Amino acid sequence: MASLSKTATTRTPRRVEVNQRALVDKVLARYPEEFTVFRELLQNADDARATKVLIEFQTKDYVTHSAGANGKTNGINGTTDIPDLLTTKLFKWVVRNNGDYFEDKDWGRLTKIADGNPDEQKIGAFGVGFYSVFGITDSPLVLSGGKSLSIFFQGDQLYTLDDACSQSEWTSIEMVLKEDMQVPVPKPFDLARFLAATMTFMSSVENAHVSFDNKVFMKIVKSRQVPSPIRVPKDMIPRSKEDTMHIKGLSVVTQGITVELTDWARAAGTKITSAHRSGNENLSKDPVKRKSFWDGSKREAPKVAKVTKAVSRASTYDHPPWLTYSAKYAVYSAQVTTSPSKDLHKGLRAMTKKDPPSHFDFEMVYFSKEEQDARTAEEKSDPDTGSIFKGPQGLFPQLDGEYMSRIFIGQSTAQTTGISGHMSGRFIPTVERGSIDLTNGHIAKWNQELLYVGGFLARLVYEQEIRKVQDAWPTVNGVVVPTADARASASREKASYAMRYFTFQPSTPDAKVSRILQDAFFDCFDYYSNVHFPILTNSGIRYTKDVREIHADFSSFMKMVPTQLPTSPGDPPSLVDILPEKYGVRTYTFSDVVKELQGRILQEEEMIGCLRWWVNFISSLEADEERETTLTFLSNLTDNAKSRIGNSTRVIELHNITKFVDASVWLPWLQSDDALPPDTIPFSFTRALDRRHISPSLLWQPMTLVDWLSHLISPQIDAAHDIRKKLYIF
Incomplete structure (x- = not known):
């Protein structure tokens, strides 16, 4: 061993060479979903406290002549005044924001791969999000505060070149497209769906405009009312199991989103067929009752939806009719402070190169039944494109369907929550943001602790929403109207919706997420001081400790004791089915019979x-x-x-x-x-x-x-x- 050590000390170490082009192409620019570039650049804009974002799609003629060939492009139906978004190829994408200009440290990080933002209040952790732009360009150009930085390849290595540029209110990222990416504009309807969801949890960005050769065809505005505080219930446990997360306050706010789209952009259609868009929502659990059971091998592959909407005769390139879509929803928020152990703090800093955040807001969305019904009506009224708020990466999820609610880390990840509400918090994701990291030591511990907050907030929202239904339940002479009574139909439907909303299903791609959330959902109450769990029964909203399972032997004479509602084969999963033993609906007892008599x-x-x-x-x-x-x-x-x-x-x-x-x-x-x-x-x-x-x-x-x-x-x-x-x- 001594001779080997001596030999080793006489050798000269050699640097490991990295093929930067291969690293970028095979790892950093390979993200799992469409619109990743916009997701990352909008997150950068939000971190810079921008209130407005511009997304510009530019043709080569426009870039070359700065006027888009005198303002004309290939048109629809032989005209030249309306752009043909289906076939006209793009040359360049530009994303601008009106946030803080780049500082020296920001310029420095652009020249270093995996040098994340050290600010604990910023989302970026790994310093690789910006490199998603290399999925569409080989030479991004960044302009901010009178300075510019171009990033480009020479051979297989990346180089940068800084310069001065004209002063502007905008920070801009310009991306000349790779040759194989010079394709038409992404489907505007699908892009609008994505952006509406993307802006949900952004703290600063409120407006987004999208244009084609400087002609705006999409406007998105997010509005937010004044938050209302909620008292932290005394019987809820406002701290995670390892005492890392502490919930100091709660609030709720009504948020709205409005999307305007020109009819010529709307006419470009969507990539999602109506059959695919509907996912698995409301499908029978009995496979024989599903069409696919009988389709066999003859089932055709989904086709791209056809454009069936004609462009209005009144539409022109400069003055197009606008189609307006609006939605609103409640955003519940938990104000969280953190106190990680010294070991956890050290481990997180070693892996993310920054301190864990000392405080942040954890948020969850609740979509009311009325708003969900409005989205369903939109899908029925326009089967070709459906609702602009529902579908892949859409704002509104599908209850029991294919497109489920997701975990947001500023922007959406591919990780679903297992319930019908999106959640946003300071999770640490896998590098490609496909899911949150529940594998790697200290990061996994942090994320598990944070999921407790998610379960806590979900339970709070459930309690708040079900109590609203209970308070509004109709009564006659002080007696609750039976659930089956027509007078209680509206309350019954709202309660059923709330219970379905919080019925946990397996999350993807990591099934542990929904399991951890579900455990926290049921365990965040001090059971010794609160054994109440409200559900819909045959007698309105009642606590499970007072509810009994339906049994044919007792149903003919037991009328005072509330029972769970009957179910049928093929019904969607029920929240009652997943209740832990401590909250479970009980069977009848002889004491129940005596009390009835x-x-x-x-x-x-x-x-x-x-x-x-x-x-x-x-x-x-x-x-x-x-x-x-x-x-x-x-x-x-x-x-x-x-x-x-x-x-x-x-x-x-x-x-x-x-x-x-x-x-x-x-x-x-x-x-x-x-x-x-x-x-x-x-x-x-x-x-x-x-x-x-x-x-x-x-x-x-x-x-x-x-x-x-x-x-x-x-x-x-x-x-x-x-x-x-x-x-x-x-």
């Missing part, structure tokens, strides 16, 4: 159901000892059971009953209106019961002829039934 007088049909349940249950017990033990509860049942007889006002109390009418003895001789002894239950109550099981189950004896005759001559018998005043022939 104590609480009201049953109708005859209800009492028949109660007796049927008891007799069938006792007769099903095979062991004598078990039967005898169970019969000790009979007195609790009969002491409290009261029932009306038919439609009359007469009431019988079971504790007075000791006999029943044996059908094998008395039928057909006994008539329904014949008087019975007061200790004999009317035959209508026991008609449906097996007479062999009545005595063993209820300890009643068959009424004898002596019993009946004695009653007919008793002083309390009414004159109409007095045997001494009426002749009976047998």
Whole structure:
């Protein structure tokens, strides 16, 4: 070993050579989704506190002559005044923002791969997001504050060249397209869908304009009302399991998004077919009921949607009719402070080259049922393109569908949440932002702790939204209208929607995300001080501890205890199905039955159901000892059971009953209106019961002829039934 060490010290180390072109092309510019360049550059704009972003698509004629060939391009239907976005090829993309100019440190980072922004309040962590532009260009040019920097390849190595430029209010990134990227404008409808979602969690950017050869064809405006504070519930646990994240405040704000699109841009259509756009939403869980079950190998591949909308005759290049789309939604926010352990802090700094943020807002979107219904109506009214807010990378997700809500880290990642609300927080992603990192040591620990905040906020939103439904639920004389009542239909639908919204499903690409969120969703309450979990029942919104599972044996007479709603094969997954044991809906107990009997007088049909349940249950017990033990509860049942007889006002109390009418003895001789002894239950109550099981189950004896005759001559018998005043022939 000594000789080897000595030999090693005499050798000269050689630098590892990196093929920078291959590194950029194969790693840094390979992102999993469309519109990645815009995602990264808009995030840079938001970090620079920009309020407005311009995206410009330019043809070679426009770039060459600075006027787009006198303002004319190839047109539609033989005209020259409206650009043909379907076939006209682009030469250059430009993205501008009105944020802070580049400082020296910003220029320096552009010349260094993987030198992330050290500012803990900035999103960028790895310093590679900007290099996504190399997916479309080999020579980006950055202009800001009177300075410029061009980045280009010589051979396989990257070089930069700085220079001065004219002063402008804009910071601009100009990208002359690679030859194979000189294709028409991305589908404007799809781009608008992406940008509307992209701007959701941006802290500064409020406006985006998109143009073709300096003619604006898309405008997007985000508005935000004044936030309303929410008190942190005292029985919720506002800190993560390892005490890294602390929730100091909560708020909610209504946010709106408006998209304007020219009709000639709208006419370019969308890449998504109506069949693909609808995803799996509302599909039956029964595979036989799905069309694909019968399609077999003959099923055709999805086709690009055709352009079916004609351009308005009133449209011109300079003055096109505008189509306007609007949506609004609630953004719930948790104000988070962090206190990572020394080991976690050190590990995060080593991996991200920056301190973890000391504070930030964690946000979650809630889309109301009314807004979701509006998107569904848009899809139905325009089946060719659907809703501009719904679809791949869209703002509105599909409940139980293909396009689910996502995790945002400033911008959207490919990681879904497993529920129907987008979430945004200071997660640390994988390098390509495909998902959040739950693999690498300290980063995984940070992300797991942050997912607790996500689960906490999701639970808070659920509690807030379901309580709104509960407060608005219709009542009559202070009594909640039953869920099945038509008067409760609006409340019922809103409650069902809220429960469906928060029904956790497997997240992708990492299934652990939804599992961690779900655990936090149910564990963020101090269970010892709060055992309440509200759900929709047959009697409005009730806590699960007071709700019982539906059971056919009890449904005919148990009316006071709320039950979960019935389900059918093929129904979407239910939040009730994933409740942990501590919040689970319970089965009926004998105490429930006794409380029901104590609480009201049953109708005859209800009492028949109660007796049927008891007799069938006792007769099903095979062991004598078990039967005898169970019969000790009979007195609790009969002491409290009261029932009306038919439609009359007469009431019988079971504790007075000791006999029943044996059908094998008395039928057909006994008539329904014949008087019975007061200790004999009317035959209508026991008609449906097996007479062999009545005595063993209820300890009643068959009424004898002596019993009946004695009653007919008793002083309390009414004159109409007095045997001494009426002749009976047998």
